[in-house]
Amino acid sequence: MAVEAGTRQEERVVGRVWTVRLDPDGRPSVGAVRLSCSRPACADQRFPGGAAVGRKAAIDHVKEHLARIREGGGPRGDAWCACRAAGCAWHTPAPATGRPSGAPPTAGAVRCEGPAVLTVYADRAGRLWRIAETCTRCAAATPGCRVLNTARRPARPAPTGTDQAPQKPDAEEDPADRAGRDGLTAAFSDRGSSPAAGASSYAAASPAPVPRARAAQPASASRRTKRWGKIAQRIVPRDLEPDALRLELIKLGDEFRAYQQRTEPDLTVLATLHERKARAFGQWADVSGDISLRHEAERAEKAAQTTLEMHANRTGQPIGGTAGDGPVVERLLTRTQAASARTVLDYVAANSPHPEAEVRLAVLMLTLRSARAGTGNVTGQDLTGWLQGDAEQVVERLIEAGWLRLPGTVAELMDSRPEGPIAVTVPTLLPEQSRPFAFGKTTRARLSGWAQKVVSDRKIRKKKATAADRLLALYTTAHARPDGRLGHVEDDGLRLDQAAEFCALPPDQIAEHAGLLVAAGWLAEADTIGDRLRGQLAERALPLGGML
Known part of the structure; x- marks a missing residue:
């Protein structure tokens, strides 16, 4: 044998x-x-x-x-x-x-x-x-x-001289x-029928037969404690100790599958599930010594934190805050994305080839279009929307300075339309250069959309806003707290000299341009007493605030 x-x-x-x-x-x-x-x-x-x-x-x-x-x-x-x-x-x-x-x-x-x-x-x-x-x-x-x-399973030869039990006929086999x-x-873990599951199966696979009805179970069997379960593509061992851990893992798997069947997400519930999963998998790793369980616990802990941040960004509340902490606002940017936006503003202020406000605004918008690969699609309508009649002259100055490259002429760029954008190149942002930004393509697109919403605001356009006014709107929006007040709590507003430097304005002219934003309904109030720019974003600008 x-x-x-x-x-x-x-x-x-x-x-x-x-x-x-x-x-x-x-x-x-x-x-x-x-x-x-x-x-x-x-x-x-x-x-x-x-x-x-x-x-x-x-x-x-x-x-x-x-x-x-x-x-x-x-x-x-x-x-x-x-x-x-x-x-x-x-x-x-x-x-x-x-x-x-x-x-x-x-x-x-x-x-x-x-x-x-x-x-x-x-x-x-x-x-x-x-x-x-x-x-x-x-x-x-x-x-x-x-x-x-x-x-x-491979068929095993029957022992010599013994009778074999008859095989179950195909008609009686469990479907x-x-x-x-x-x-x-x-x-799938939730065992539900979904269009996505059917689309991913092979065309050659035969449809699964309908299971036959289960026999009636005695009342004692229905109350029997569930001995096994599945969570995160892992089977919970039947003999896992302590018993409370095994039951928690089984219950968590069932609750995650129930959450997947919801028609509407509830991020607070999902964050709670991830937190429980992190604790349970950490204890499971301690019991079994399996390092992969420890990694899964760490991923669950990060998922819980990310889910809480998503909930805070959607509601406009700080993590752990309550309804009385401030207005509930649907935010365009997350806190991390808003921090990335301020990084881009600082980079543009330090690397603009010319100090004029029109050039700096063009550099900012083109940087956001090209931040990931050094190239971005731009149309003539984009440029005239940002800079009005100064667009062609500003583009020529950027080309002369070597900051921008075009595949054709400036006239072709100005004539381009949304159905045929021009791919412009910013040499300092090409992949072979040192990378000034670490965010991904989703954040890049979100930041570009955020800046476009501020610069092209309809009420600001009606006030004949200049490039300096638009830069000030971007700067104040990016440096606002969740409640809309400008600057960090401990700073009581923004430094006047820093705001003026970014907008390419003398400090004594900031009050005039801030007044235009108040008239346009972008700022609810603004004052420049002392060396600080204090103010409050208007309610309609709160979704774009930087959440300092």
Whole structure:
């Protein structure tokens, strides 16, 4: 018997792995991507259309492999875990054993359990997809891993001279078991039917049959304590101690799935769930010694903080504040984005090639358009909206100073319309230069929209506002507290010399331009007594405030 068991173990093969990757093709500023597959028969593909086109092609490529796997019979029951062959590095840090890649791990190094399953994994950045044959334990321990199908267990020869129990006819087989054995459709944790789930399944997959009705359960069984559950793609062990931790993890998984079914989000409830998850996973990591659980707890803690910040930004309240702390306002910028806006204002004040207000305003708006890649789309209508009749002259001065480059002439830029914008280049913001800003593309777009709303405000335009007036509106808006008062609490307003320097004005002219903003309804009040600019944003400007 020992010889026979050893022979069966040696006959097992390493689980198959398909890895699909997206990588930049050439310079990152070009935007082209390359799709590569670990299977030798799959040639690399290049997509100049950018990451979105590449991701669609990568997902289609993954689906093609999955369809072929299904046609070939699905996962193999005699395959041993591909994650185990990699030292379980997909869900735990790789051990420094010096073992060659693909070799079976040493006995006792890892503990794989359950039948072989076919899994698919996609990283959060949308750059890597992995199909693999693993064991159920490794699949449950890998964050973001989804089980598509379970292999049929290899048939064991019956002992000689014994009668075999008759097999259950196909007509009496549990439809749920048959669907799990034959189907390759991803199973979602909330088990709800959704259009997204159906769209991501293969066209070749057969529809799951309707389960038969359950037999009536006795009253005592319905009150029995639930022994197992699932949370964050992890199965809660039935024997997890202490029992209160196991029950909390099971309850949390159920509450997260219930939250996903809500028609309207409630960020306070979601933040509470993340906080409970962080505490529970931290305790789970202490009990089990699994470092991946500690990482999951840290991610949950960050998610709770981010959710609270989102709630504060939506309501205009400080984190932990109450309804009496100030007006409830739907904010355009988060606190982090508002801080990034002030960083851009400081950068423009220090790096404008000319000190005039018209040049500084153009530099600010073009910097926000080009902050990420050094290039941005601009039209003649944008420029005339910012600078009125001075636009063409200001563009020519920026080109002469070497701050701006155009693919054509200034006249072509001024004639461009929204359906055909011109891609201008700011050399100092190109990727090969030192990066002055650390924010991402979403923040860049939000900041550009924020500045556009301030500069193009209808009531400010009606007051014949100059470039200096628009700069002052941007500066005061970015340096306002959540309640609309200007400056930090301890500062009691803004320093007059700093505001005047940014707006390219003498300090004694700030009062006149602030009065125009009061007349336009942008500031509710303003005064320049002493060396401070004090004031209050009007109610209609509060959504754009910087929340100092």
